[in-house]
Amino acid sequence: EVQLVQSGAEVKKPGESLKISCKGSGYSFTSYWIGWVRQMPGKGLEWMGIIYPGDSDTRYSPSFQGQVTISADKSISTAYLQWSSLKASDTAMYYCARRGSGSFSYYMDVWGKGTTVTVSS
Amino acid sequence: QSALTQPASVSGSPGQSITISCTGTSSDVGGYNYVSWYQQHPGKAPKLMIYDVSKRPSGVSNRFSGSKSGNTASLTISGLQAEDEADYYCSSYTSSSTFCVFGGGTKLTVL
Numbered sequence A: 001e002v003q004l005v006q007s008g009a010e011v012k013k014p015g016e017s018l019k020i021s022c023k024g025s026g027y028s029f030t031s032y033w034i035g036w037v038r039q040m041p042g043k044g045l046e047w048m049g050i051i052y053p054g055d056s057d058t059r060y061s062p063s064f065q066g067q068v069t070i071s072a073d074k075s076i077s078t079a080y081l082q083w084s085s086l087k088a089s090d091t092a093m094y095y096c097a098r099r100g101s102g103s104f105s106y107y108m109d110v111w112g113k114g115t116t117v118t119v120s121s
Numbered sequence B: 001q002s003a004l005t006q007p008a009s010v011s012g013s014p015g016q017s018i019t020i021s022c023t024g025t026s027s028d029v030g031g032y033n034y035v036s037w038y039q040q041h042p043g044k045a046p047k048l049m050i051y052d053v054s055k056r057p058s059g060v061s062n063r064f065s066g067s068k069s070g071n072t073a074s075l076t077i078s079g080l081q082a083e084d085e086a087d088y089y090c091s092s093y094t095s096s097s098t099f100c101v102f103g104g105g106t107k108l109t110v111l
Helices: none
Strands: A005-006 A011-012 A018-025 A034-039 A046-050 A057-059 A069-073 A076-085 A092-099 A107-113 A114-121 B009-012 B019-022 B033-041 B047-050 B062-070 B074-075 B085-091 B100-102 B104-109
Touching: A005 A069, A005 A092, A005 A107, A011 A018, A018 A034, A018 A092, A018 A114, A034 A076, A034 A114, A046 A092, A046 B100, A057 A069, A107 B047, B009 B019, B019 B085, B019 B104, B033 B062, B047 B062, B062 B085, B074 B085
Parallel strands: A011 A114, B009 B104
Antiparallel strands: A005 A018, A018 A076, A034 A046, A034 A092, A046 A057, A069 A076, A092 A107, A092 A114, B019 B074, B033 B047, B033 B085, B062 B074, B085 B100, B085 B104
């Protein structure tokens, strides 16, 4: 079964750092792009960025460039989303998702269950 | 403000058909056949329902269909069922940003 398993909920204070993970299984992890999507409480989906674990090619949405870092460790089939200094406005649910196969696939066919990040003093 | 415009809410009775619109520009919806639709139930992850404007992934009911005309894409759900009550998001490739953009989402209520 193809699945993405995300790390558990996090509660952090403003200014702290954080790295959440997304582990792929049931498919060739290095052959599919993995994207990250933010959903703030009661709000819609926002595209953050995407990484190709095969060579770590990474693209960021302009809104998130410089705000987060996306990385991957292909040896353990895991993608990451990290912050160096969290803000209260980073409180949200974060989903990882797999991009469909092929160079002209602009959809996400498999989603993780999400990681809740709460930033509060 | 989202890059793609969706109605905030739509509603319909069981058995009826509803359509959700998704309006963009020639840089996204109108310029490419890369529109996708996602269903999200409360507290759950999004689920892919339609990709490449009108293609259905394996396992998705044929009551769900997609289309596009100009800068507006549409998701139609026929034979509405209680389980269809959810939020629906459109997404499109965009040439003006990185990868894709989402619509603001539409809450579907089954009366």
